[in-house]
Amino acid sequence: MSYLNSITLVGFVGSDPEQRQARNNNRSKFTVLSVATQRSWKNTDDEWASKTEWHRVCVFRPRLAEYVATTIKKGSHVLVEGSLVSTTYERGNGKGKKAKTNKQTFWCIRADVVRKLDRGEPEPEVNASGSTASDHAPDSSDTAPF
Numbered sequence: 001m002s003y004l005n006s007i008t009l010v011g012f013v014g015s016d017p018e019q020r021q022a023r024n025n026n027r028s029k030f031t032v033l034s035v036a037t038q039r040s041w042k043n044t045d046d047e048w049a050s051k052t053e054w055h056r057v058c059v060f061r062p063r064l065a066e067y068v069a070t071t072i073k074k075g076s077h078v079l080v081e082g083s084l085v086s087t088t089y090e091r092g093n094g095k096g097k098k099a100k101t102n103k104q105t106f107w108c109i110r111a112d113v114v115r116k117l118d119r120g121e122p123e124p125e126v127n128a129s130g131s132t133a134s135d136h137a138p139d140s141s142d143t144a145p146f
Contacts, residue, residue, distance in 0.1 A: 005083040007109050009055055010117070011037040013076045017059075019069045031065040032108075033057050033072065035080060056108040057082070068114050081113040 017033040035057055040050040057080055059065040072078060085108055090101040 007080070007082050007084055009035055009037055009057075009078075009080040009109070011035040011055070011078065011080075013072055013074055013078055014054065016074050017068050017072050019065070028060070029062070029065060031059040031068045033059075033068065035078060055080075057111050057114070058085075058108045059111045059114060061112070064111070064114060068111075072114065072116060077117040079113070079115040079117055080109060080111050082109045082111040084108075085110045 012035065014034040014036050017031050019029055019031050022028045022030060033056075035055045036052050037055065038050055038052045040048055043049045059068050087106045087108075088103055089106070091104050093100050093102050
């Protein structure tokens, strides 16, 4: 029997991504962002209704996490591919001897791919030398006369 845990989201970033540091022994950095998706439908009155869902996305791959933290901004249109991950922890409810603990489950999407879909801002192309294409502005003699 095979299983599949795959998520693909296309939505808008709700706030600038935040870089954090893991609390474990290696103190590795990761990036967290929130992505909003929306679905629309016609209700029983034949009127359009919509609902926005917010998704928490965690990026643990070091180079991808750095890319997301520096390139993706609030309002960016993004595609996210990854898997759904849950974390369960116990949280104290109250103080003293009669305090109870509640188990809480936290869900996030562990991103393997984050791609910027904005059309207005093209991503800089990197040349073989490592410099961006925008570093080399064409001079006026290179322009076409028409």
